[in-house]
Amino acid sequence: MSDLDDDEFEADEALRADIIRRARTEGVRTAYESALAVCRDPNAPAAAKASSQRTLLMVGGLLDRNDRNASAEKPASEMDGNELQQAIERASQKRKRAIAATKPTDGAFD
Structure with missing residues (x-):
């Protein structure tokens, strides 16, 4: 590999790390707030509400099969x-x- 390839690789890795960090912070927060908004919207379709409810329950750990069956x-x-x-x-x-x-x-x- 040349120095240029190494620099490009490092830049790609830095970009990937930044995107992952932002997805885990901004993305998760935005997804949570969006799911909550759908659940609270009286005009949202039932399927959208159900999907959002499931997402919120999963985020809260209430639908994790491992947790649910840990004591069983x-x-x-x-x-x-x-x-x-x-x-x-x-x-x-x-x-x-x-x-x-x-x-x-x-x-x-x-």
């Missing part, structure tokens, strides 16, 4: 051996904590 365990029938063993260990630890929480510690027979 698979049914035992869908687990492999390792997953079953981990589920048994979690249940056992949970049981031990529950028993420990209900035991009196300052009783006459301790």
